[in-house]
Amino acid sequence: ELKVEQNPLFLSMQEGKNYTIYCNYSTTSDRLYWYRQDPGKSLESLFVLLSNGAVKQEGRLMASLDTKARLSTLHITAAVHDLSATYFCAVDGSSNTGKLIFGQGTTLQVKP
Amino acid sequence: DTEVTQTPKHLVMGMTNKKSLKCEQHMGHRAMYWYKQKAKKPPELMFVYSYEKLSINESVPSRFSPECPNSSLLNLHLHALQPEDSALYLCASSQATGGSYEQYFGPGTRLTVT
Numbered sequence: 001e002l003k004v005e006q007n008p009l010f011l012s013m014q015e016g017k018n019y020t021i022y023c024n025y026s027t028t029s030d031r032l033y034w035y036r037q038d039p040g041k042s043l044e045s046l047f048v049l050l051s052n053g054a055v056k057q058e059g060r061l062m063a064s065l066d067t068k069a070r071l072s073t074l075h076i077t078a079a080v081h082d083l084s085a086t087y088f089c090a091v092d093g094s095s096n097t098g099k100l101i102f103g104q105g106t107t108l109q110v111k112p
Numbered sequence: 113d114t115e116v117t118q119t120p121k122h123l124v125m126g127m128t129n130k131k132s133l134k135c136e137q138h139m140g141h142r143a144m145y146w147y148k149q150k151a152k153k154p155p156e157l158m159f160v161y162s163y164e165k166l167s168i169n170e171s172v173p174s175r176f177s178p179e180c181p182n183s184s185l186l187n188l189h190l191h192a193l194q195p196e197d198s199a200l201y202l203c204a205s206s207q208a209t210g211g212s213y214e215q216y217f218g219p220g221t222r223l224t225v226t
Binding site: 031033035040041042043044045048050088090092096097098099100102103104105 | 155202
């Protein structure tokens with residue numbers, strides 16, 4: 001059974017600092033997704049990573065995928081308050097079924 | 113347009129009521145999904161429809177009944193729910209299942225069962 005684990009689960013950081021969220025998964029997959037969720041809101045797609053070594057960047061966020069290590073990272077550069085949210089990684093659990101297995105989520109709090 | 117719409121936004125229902133949640137997309141996507149999300153937890157997959165056929169049912173209790181009348185519309189019929197069914201219900205769609213197809217989520221329906 002595929003398991004997806006994120007750490008840390010909660011992250012409080014000061015504006016301007018850098019940090020990394022880690023997403024580990026237990027079985028082979030080359031499709032990994034990062035989503036953002038604001039309190040009481042839906043999920044917003046951030047990144048789609050489809051191959052080993054994939055790296056994508058959008059603003060202060062950069063995501064990477066290492067399929068051999070079964071690890072994805074979401075790196076935050078010079079955090080700002082607007083990045084405060086919960087971030088989920090999700091792995092495609094079974095080929096061609098669309099079944100996503102989500103990590104527990106990392107709640108990021110950026111203090112001014 | 114990458115929008116998935118859901119109605120209603122909020123729903124309060126008693127345990128003997130029957131209600132329905134509605135989801136709509138006009139992106140030409142052929143896969144649609146229902147997820148349930150409890151507070152401070154990740155979304156949990158309930159159902160997947162692919163080309164209007166139910167392809168995955170994650171052992172969801174029969175008091176939840178999905179329906180896909182056409183490729184743009186997905187319903188979730190609710191009957192005799194329990195208070196523990198209170199949650200945010202999210203609909204999503206993707207171009208197809210599998211492959212590299214990203215799932216787009218709707219705003220959700222916040223359901224309270226009294």
